[in-house]
Amino acid sequence: MIEAGALALRARMDAGEITAQDVMAATLARIDAVNGTVNAIVSLRDADALMAEAAAADAAPKAGWLHGIPLAVKDLANAAGLPTSMGSPLFAGTIAGTDDIHIARLRAAGAIVIGKTNTPEFGLGSHSINPVFGATRNPYDADRSAGGSSGGAGVALACGMVSLADGSDMMGSLRNPAGWNNVYGMRPSWGLVPSEPVGDSFLHQLATNGPMARTPRDLAAVLDTMAGPDPRQPHGVAQAPSLPQIEGGAEGMRIGWLGDWGGSLAMEPGVLDLCGTALEQMGDLGVRVGPLAAPFLRDALWEAWITLRSWSVAGGLAPLHADPAQRDQLKDTALWEIERGLALSAMDVHRASVIRSDWFKTAVALFDHYDVLALPSAQMWPFDVTLDFPPEIAGQGMDTYHRWMEVVVPASLIGLPAVCVPAGFGGPHDLPMGLQLIGPRGSDARLLRLAEAWHQATDWPGRRPPIF
Template identity: 40%
Template structure:
């Protein structure tokens, strides 16, 4: 039998093939991952709820299906972990808050249900900041999650536990969500792949704000191919969701000839401060895109006027609607970032909301026109390398003071407002040995094209194959 340590770093597609071809059982694959969790998680604190017996029952179901001659689906038997913001029926879902520490949902979030229906084996939940607030994964219930490459540093967030679990071989696939960069930022800092899909590509249900576009569910994995595999499952319309895009073929070939494709290159996405280590690590991508892949690269970026203001207003309104009651009853128990957002949301007027919508519409039109002339926009995923895990957020980036907890995440949140698809793909490492991802942004609805370019970058660099020492 294959060494269990090697097994946990197989791609999800390879693992499905092994199980479907009866070279290995789902229970054997699960046991290897449970052993990796037991061995590695105490070093990083990524898995906050573990349900091994529940997982073994699901693995047994997968093996019984193969014995009857059929696979359960594209994710057959894959050990999965779910973000602790996504509801999981019968499995504790805390949202990282003491106010919901004992919450056990009665139904699954649609993304979780679709993964299970496709054969995934649910092992438990991954750590998040309280209510997903900020890109530093810590909360009063479970503490902080350390970076897979240096646990004394942050792993990012809010899908931080998921990114670390993948990087260290504790799960084959994970789900995540992204409002201000929560799929992309931790992926970049842990050398895995995180895709924020086009708004409406992955239906969100249940949803208290059904036409809210900033927050989107999406997949995380160690390879672009494994992200595409998950998109085959989760990116389908659902009549219960008000926002739906037509189904796309995520099972098509990822290989593509990019000769002559126009690509815009932006090292600051509108003049944002970026640490010189990020700029230096990202710089070789330009030659890769132009000289190796044959694209036509030019310095260009869309006009981001008003984007930060619109995003801030809409996010604050979201927090007031979803956490206003908690604020009134339990203000002192909430994280400072949650309180800050709710207080801003409480002060908003109808005129503020109208201005935000107008600014978003103007930004969408400008970005749409820009992307009509450039199939892709390349930008940093993060504005600085991981900072100490004890710090809740960086007070300075490249010498520029940061005045609020998510100001340093605008290289991602600016794209969130437009609704365009964006992926973080492993690209390089800093001199200190910390991962740096590349953000590939595509046209509205062109999620698969974004994955194709990410796959091309991944194939050339091989950066995603570098494993953290603590997981070996």
């Protein structure tokens, strides 16, 4: 039932075939059956309370398209009445008094919040492990990572515990777990989905909230619900809804395949082959695909990225670092980011932003010739779940805890929209991999139309569900 997706559930509920209580009962049964293995959903609410809320939804007028449909919220976002631990012992058990903006919008559309989805501590790192709830495991191999930081959301979708999910993406956190769990994840154009109007609202433009789903149609519907400017924030953007534009196919779209960025990005064997095969199959949809040489220096992008990222992380977490008692409870990678950010000068940040600006101008010129740029969603297959992060890729050592996700930086650095679509299965353990489809700012609907055409041709989530 749940595996069909949120829009399919809505259609059946509107037709009187199923009720909110039916959906909630199926949701709780599925969680009970599989969550003990994968540890995707945390802080699950009381079952009787959830069934009562579903019964109330059945008795009430429809609030919106999500009326009576269960939602588990990423444990970095606030959902009123539920704990927001952010994977940190410092905040374990802290109950949110209000909803964050995008959660309030989903709830206003009728969603029933059932619990939270697991994430790494403070969302740092693309592996969903933390000292509060432990590790989320890949549903295709429980000894492997589920990715992150929206790893719990990706696994909950893959396993049919929920039909839609929210997430957030600074460094691939909606794309990496989507790829590794055989579902869809989208980083929207920066500013389309508002963040919280807390602290600085002008300078930090790296992270964004966004949707995850089992189908591009659900992805579009969730995005449309989350999206829209918040008057308290200066950089919000408005776009026409994506779902009405999702039909029409991909005929004539031009894709530039960036591969391993001109040989400069380490890739595990099989990743490029699998993604290249997926792009060849997209040619059957009328898409024109061609190889694209590295359009910008990889080292310059990386230096700009780690400067601006550390500056952003320090801006958010420096108050914890300033308190010795709280500092002692921060993980090593958080300490590294904060201390690196605190050591930066204003001119360090300026130089990084000049590089970012140059890359943005270069990308704009690329989109005169291509509608979409394509990259793998990760540089390696899901790694050992007991690791904090992989020390190397194909024999090349990683000099930071997040360098193995460098492939997501080109879109993140300049706020481009990117949809991760399933590319198939491969590698030594026959595990999922995803493909990033990246467009210019404001091209969210066009990317979703391409993703929908791909889904209609392949339906990887339906074709290869996890086996329990």
